[in-house]
Amino acid sequence: MGPTFCVIVNPGALRYYTKVELYLFALGPNATPGEVMHATAAHSTTPIECISYVMAAWRNHWNFGVAPTQRDCSLYVGQLNRLLQVGNGP
Secondary structure, eight states: OOOSBSSSBOHHHHHHHHHHTHHHHHSOTTOOHHHHHHHTSSOSOHHHHHHHHHHHHHHHTOOOSSOOSSSOOHHHHHHHHHHHHHOOOO
């Protein structure tokens, strides 16, 4: 599948994670932290949930300060911050 992140999100990875976390990616840019937490309600593994959150946050320009997920995604949120310094999103 290749690297998860580039200057733009890897299209193959985006397609995969969009299918796995369908409700999360359906929220759109105006989602609240509560809606995001509900959409990520512990039905996948930590890496999948966190990478999906990072991709959806990047795609929708979410900036909640702390990842509103069921798991600790601090490592992945760090990746998001570095990604946002490289590019401005889709």
